[in-house]
Amino acid sequence: MPFFNQKKLEELRSIAGGDHVFLQKIGETYIAQFDRKFPELKQAFDDNDPEQTEKIAHLLKGASYSVAADDLADAFEQLEKEAENGSLENAEQVLKNIDQSMTEFRKIWLDAFIGKNPDAIQ
Secondary structure, X not given: OOOEOHHHXXXXXXXXXXXXXXXXXXXXXXXHHHHHHHHHHHHHHHOOOHHHHHHHHHHHHHHHHHOOEHHHHHHHHHHHHHHHOOOOOOHHHHHXXXXXXXXXXXXXXXXXXXXXXXXXXX
């Protein structure tokens, strides 16, 4: 199950001022960016391209932090650091973990803001 940073979630909720549609759009924007960039990240790994892996991991790390998905952000940071050092040794497992965490993120975020179950994110 994804780990959400409660302080950041509260900041997002405060910014939104109770507007669930706004929060839903934030999540949808993140999911859309992930869906565009994650295949590129996997391709960079498959191509053994640490430079491209680092760039995309950095981008997705920041996006993950912005939606309080700290576990995903931490995984992207791990990839970024490995790639920065020219290594992709652990990247395959990290990519699998990210993919699994993202599946859970989608369910939880969408349940919280589309399903109107604000308790889904704890």
